[in-house]
Amino acid sequence: MTRLEARGITLGYGTGTIVRDLSLRVPDGQVTVIIGPNACGKSTLLRALARLLPPATGAVTLDGKAIARRPTREVARILGLLPQTPLAPEGITVADLVARGRAPHQGAFRQWSNADAAAVGAALEATGTTALAEMRVEELSGGQRQRVWIAMALAQETPLLLLDEPTTFLDLRHQIEVLALVRRLNKDLGRTIVMVLHDIGLACRYADHLVAMKEGRIVAEGAPEEVVTPAIIREVFGLEVRVIADPETGTPLVIPRRTP
Amino acid sequence: MTDAARLVWRRGSWSLRLHRRSLAAGLGLALLLVGLMAASLALGDQPLGPMEVWRGLWGDGGSAFVVRTLRAPRLLTGAFAGACLGLSGALLQSLARNPLASPDLLGFTQGAGLGAVATIVLLGAGDAHVAAGAIGGGLLAAALVGLLSWRDGLRIWRVMLVGIGLGFTLWAGIDVLMTRTDLFTATAATQWLTGSLNARLWNHAAISGAGLALLMPLALALGRPLASLEMGEDMAAALGVRVQRVRLFGIVLAILLAAVAVAACGPVGFVALVAGPIGRRLAGPAGPSLGAAALTGASLLVGADLAARVALAPTQLPAGIFTALIGAPYLLWLLAAQIRKGAL
Numbered sequence: 217m218t219r220l221e222a223r224g225i226t227l228g229y230g231t232g233t234i235v236r237d238l239s240l241r242v243p244d245g246q247v248t249v250i251i252g253p254n255a256c257g258k259s260t261l262l263r264a265l266a267r268l269l270p271p272a273t274g275a276v277t278l279d280g281k282a283i284a285r286r287p288t289r290e291v292a293r294i295l296g297l298l299p300q301t302p303l304a305p306e307g308i309t310v311a312d313l314v315a316r317g318r319a320p321h322q323g324a325f326r327q328w329s330n331a332d333a334a335a336v337g338a339a340l341e342a343t344g345t346t347a348l349a350e351m352r353v354e355e356l357s358g359g360q361r362q363r364v365w366i367a368m369a370l371a372q373e374t375p376l377l378l379l380d381e382p383t384t385f386l387d388l389r390h391q392i393e394v395l396a397l398v399r400r401l402n403k404d405l406g407r408t409i410v411m412v413l414h415d416i417g418l419a420c421r422y423a424d425h426l427v428a429m430k431e432g433r434i435v436a437e438g439a440p441e442e443v444v445t446p447a448i449i450r451e452v453f454g455l456e457v458r459v460i461a462d463p464e465t466g467t468p469l470v471i472p473r474r475t476p
Numbered sequence: 477m478t479d480a481a482r483l484v485w486r487r488g489s490w491s492l493r494l495h496r497r498s499l500a501a502g503l504g505l506a507l508l509l510v511g512l513m514a515a516s517l518a519l520g521d522q523p524l525g526p527m528e529v530w531r532g533l534w535g536d537g538g539s540a541f542v543v544r545t546l547r548a549p550r551l552l553t554g555a556f557a558g559a560c561l562g563l564s565g566a567l568l569q570s571l572a573r574n575p576l577a578s579p580d581l582l583g584f585t586q587g588a589g590l591g592a593v594a595t596i597v598l599l600g601a602g603d604a605h606v607a608a609g610a611i612g613g614g615l616l617a618a619a620l621v622g623l624l625s626w627r628d629g630l631r632i633w634r635v636m637l638v639g640i641g642l643g644f645t646l647w648a649g650i651d652v653l654m655t656r657t658d659l660f661t662a663t664a665a666t667q668w669l670t671g672s673l674n675a676r677l678w679n680h681a682a683i684s685g686a687g688l689a690l691l692m693p694l695a696l697a698l699g700r701p702l703a704s705l706e707m708g709e710d711m712a713a714a715l716g717v718r719v720q721r722v723r724l725f726g727i728v729l730a731i732l733l734a735a736v737a738v739a740a741c742g743p744v745g746f747v748a749l750v751a752g753p754i755g756r757r758l759a760g761p762a763g764p765s766l767g768a769a770a771l772t773g774a775s776l777l778v779g780a781d782l783a784a785r786v787a788l789a790p791t792q793l794p795a796g797i798f799t800a801l802i803g804a805p806y807l808l809w810l811l812a813a814q815i816r817k818g819a820l
Contacts, residue, residue, distance in 0.1 A: 268713050292716030299710035303573070305703075305762060309481075312762045319704050320716035324697055328484045328493035350481070372715070 224274035235432040252429035266297040292320035296374035317371030339371035359390030379411035420467040444468035501758040505771035553676040556684035557737040562773020564733035565748030570764035578749040579734035583639035586646035587617020671744030671796030687736030703763035746803020
């Protein structure tokens with residue numbers, strides 16, 4: 217089953233084409249991770265899946281209907297996105313920021329239902345940020361801040377959640393923390409996740425479905441074991457590597473070869 | 477969530493949520509405005525006691541003319557126009573995510589100036605025509621700015637840069653007209669360009685009040701999508717905000733609000749720039765605090781006009797001089813603060 221699907225989409229900004237004739241079915245209830253070298257169109261694809269960038273040709277469909285033709289608020293109750301660099305309003309508290317995730321469920325005279333309060337409480341709980349609720353976002357560490365942003369996306373209560381490089385600028389411990397959280401959202405709360413990641417080893421650990429992109433097209437997709445092979449890594453990243461089993465999880469781990 | 481900082485009212489499926497701090501700021505500002513309005517009715521060339529003001533408002537006593545014909549309409553015009561300016565500035569500052577944004581940077585104010593001066597100098601026209609000329613000139617300038625800066629929709633900083641460029645051109649046009657006319661007309665034009673509440677009548681109050689009543693609900697309805705938009709376009713779109721539409725609607729509303737204010741009292745400077753950030757600081761940081769900006773703008777303009785009438789009595793200074801006296805140093809402080817923060 218797949219709710220979110222790209223059918224032959226071509227994407228670009230202005231005159232430049234970044235993604236050409238790409239098709240992708242996002243498997244429901246799984247964690248899909250997109251990897252690829254810089255400027256391969258990963259984030260562009262993610263923006264198109266979140267209907268922030270209309271395709272020049274082809275279509276992104278949600279439940280079989282073109283996403284561009286569905287009402288924005290309706291889509292926002294099904295599909296959430298956490299951009300790479302969201303801006304926290306100056307001085308905003310964690311509780312207020314997470315509450316902003318409820319916007320697609322609210323209106324001018326429906327500002328705070330019981331469901332809103334419950335969703336925000338649950339999102340803070342799930343991300344371990346309940347104790348931070350009344351702190352200002354700018355007082356938090358990078359890892360805490362990222363968890364708060366994820367809490368906001370979580371409060372939106374969308375079955376599908378897209379994350380654009382949620383671990384950038386985080387140190388290793390916080391990267392693991394965030395990815396473990398994402399895993400839990402998928403396993404415990406049943407959310408379908410699509411995220412862009414840089415680190416191939418971490419991608420293999422946390423992905424059910426791995427998509428490798430190069431120059432705007434998909435080179436390979438499938439289980440991490442099928443995608444991460446020396447041949448495919450050479451084609452995608454232009455790098456000679458050995459692939460070994462991660463001693464901790466058994467998932468593929470990429471070791472770059474020594475250059476003479 | 478049980479919560480000390482926020483108040484929630486529920487009735488059926490309706491619910492309202494407000495920060496205690498926003499509520500306190502709103503009430504405080506409203507009180508300040510009422511106080512300034514009462515002082516404006518009492519103070520002036522002919523100071524009146526509270527009882528005289530009261531009788532003047534409702535009775536036929538000797539103070540009725542001063543209170544009801546001279547002071548009340550002027551006061552209401554100032555309050556309505558100030559609220560319009562406050563809203564206009566707050567809308568633009570929220571869209572630009574920068575406290576330096578204001579309608580003075582959209583080319584609108586300068587267009588209104590050129591329109592008004594052209595009507596005064598070329599047609600020798602009276603009040604109503606000057607206001608019409610100002611609004612026409614302002615809207616034309618704003619439309620031109622919109623046209624020149626349009627590419628895949630409007631981007632607020634593109635709009636502002638084009639607006640600043642066009643503004644200089646329009647000021648040159650104003651200067652040309654000023655040098656081609658006689659001293660008396662030039663003085664009248666200059667007075668108009670400073671922005672003043674002198675000799676405002678009930679029709680001014682009615683027009684600015686109607687404009688505010690029409691536009692303010694629309695502006696307040698934009699508060700929620702604007703709050704989302706302050707977190708970035710992608711974030712807002714992901715939260716279900718139609719970004720292009722909100723941006724266009726916000727800019728158009730800001731221009732119309734500025735137009736109402738200019739028609740009522742000329743291009744009073746700095747109120748739009750100052751009111752938004754003060755309102756936001758008082759009402760709490762979350763969201764564009766449009767209501768607080770409107771109350772702050774109204775208080776500022778009423779206060780400035782009161783100061784302008786009383787400071788050098790019996791000389792009646794234009795209120796625009798006093799808003800500039802408060803606003804210009806604020807602008808300098810703001811620029812310095814932004815440079816310190818590394819934002820500029």
